[in-house]
Amino acid sequence: QKEVEQNSGPLSVPEGAIASLNCTYSDRGSQSFFWYRQYSGKSPELIMSIYSNGDKEDGRFTAQLNKASQYVSLLIRDSQPSDSATYLCAVNVRRGGTSYGKLTFGQGTILTVHP
């Protein structure tokens, strides 16, 4: 089982719709969760961080975390063509009661927002 899994897509949504991106992780010791956006030919860019169960909203983005289900998601409201990119889920595993710096990424989900 992969440490971090995402549906590779592609996910296609119309402009103005809600895009829903999902991620599961294998290690229950994971404590920190991140969403990155990567445009073609560019480097990953941090867009959301979430550390506790529930929802966290930032503008049009909402991250949702459910540690019991080992599931983290990203919702993009009012999707725009400029949101078309690959979205990477990243998980930081914490083991043995100490902070552990390893940040592991999923394969990424390709999102296309069409006008």
Place this chain on the structure above:
Amino acid sequence: DAGVIQSPRHEVTEMGQEVTLRCKPISGHDYLFWYRQTMMRGLELLIYFNNNVPIDDSGMPEDRFSAKMPNASFSTLKIQPSEPRDSAVYFCASSTLAGGPAYFGAGTRLSVL
């Protein structure tokens, strides 16, 4: 802050040659990561450092790869000898704390012919 700085941006070399990639992390960041990205394997962690000390190098593919961090503001990733299968984009990233997010450099696109 200038962000994470990587050089060169592009590198084309022939099989068997030595390749050295360079990285300057964000000032004050204690963690430095080297990742490799390919279409087939996605973004893979090769090695990471904390306070200049290598912590986990389990992702380094083989002995041809080596990484050093001689001081807090500089790290290198060396491939010797290079092979065509090493062709990928190599990213350096840094973080200010364990459990925190990493910030990426622009990457080095390596092509080994």
